[in-house]
Amino acid sequence: MKHFTLKTAVLFLICVFLLLTAGCGKTADTVRLSEIDGGDLDESQSYFSPDTGAQVAKGENGYYYMDSYGEYIKYYDIASDDEIVLCSKAECSHDNRECNAYLGGEYLYQVYFYKGYLYLLNISKGNIELVRCKADGSGREALGELCESSDYNVSVVFLNDYVYFSIIRNGASDREGKICIYRMPLDKREVETVYTYNSVDSVFIKLRGYGNNLYFTIMSVEEDENGKFSRSGKGLLCYNSGSGEVNKVIDESIYDYCIDTDKGYIYYYVYGEGLYRAKDKIKEKVFEATDQTGFCDLSYDGKFVYMENSSWSTFSPAFMKNDTEITKYIWIRI
Helix, strand or coil, X not given: CCEEEEECCCCCCCCCCEEEECCCCCCXXXXXXXXXXXXXXXXXXXXXXXXXXXXXXXXXXXXXXXXXXXXXXEEEECCCCEEEECCCCCCCCCCCCCCCCEXXXXXXXXXXXXXXXXXXXXXXXXXEEEEEEECCCCCCEEEEXXXXXCCEEEEEEEECCEEEEEXXXXXXXXXXXXXXXXXXXXXXXXCEEEEEEECCCEEEEEEEEECCEEEEXXXXXXXXXXXXXXXXXXXXXXXXXXXXXXXXXXXXXXXXXXXXXXXXXXXXXXXXXXXXXXXXXXXXXXXXXXXXXXXXXXXXXXXXXXXXXXXXXXXHHHHCCCCCCCCCCEEEEC
């Protein structure tokens, strides 16, 4: 495997240096791929996991994110290289509830930008509700409740004027033996179930939308007799929003993935193995997993593929009882 020069972070909020890697050109294996309609870039996806301190949403001319305390929304303008509090009020001091950017720590660390609007997830009266505001932070409105908030998180994506989401209960499903994907139209407060899967201690994660298709993975969590937890995946799946059909795209133990819609590659990370990319039924490994990268989160912003290990840095010592010191990194592939 070839390693290229260390580079400084491309995005403003990354405070670590980045290791740029490229594929090694080894003999590729065959992987079963269903037909993938890449469509447009999934503009609604957030970049980087919550463990980095702030997820990032790519807007039309910059990036939205929360400050490290989750108190305010901030915005980075690419052209001017300016970082601002997202508030257009004249003479606002940006230090109280009257500020358009104020969150007060009452929101999940998830930020989304879809069709000109910014979307947030608020904790209100024991529920997680979807909140929308204008691109300048003004006009905030609650669109509807997604689920209860007690010990819950949600994986969210926007597709064809719906919000699709799955409920994450402490990293796994409840003991009822089924998990679900739901959706709510952005103009109505009506939640419906679109897909159900029978499995104990599993959860749908990494929901992303491309064209008319919703992609997602299934994560399973197991505990051994010594109280150690392990994770595994049950493939990359695709739900067609028109037909309602669900097909398995890649049948491997996948944690996360992203689709380079420009070059036509699927990048995916296999638990304990590393980063692969696939195209036209051919796959190649581009990054070998180490004790620093048991599983990694992936993002694609239309130009770069990002890989980061902050979720692994939390899970490995806390749940797998590993004593290896893990340094948080973000890798970039151009």
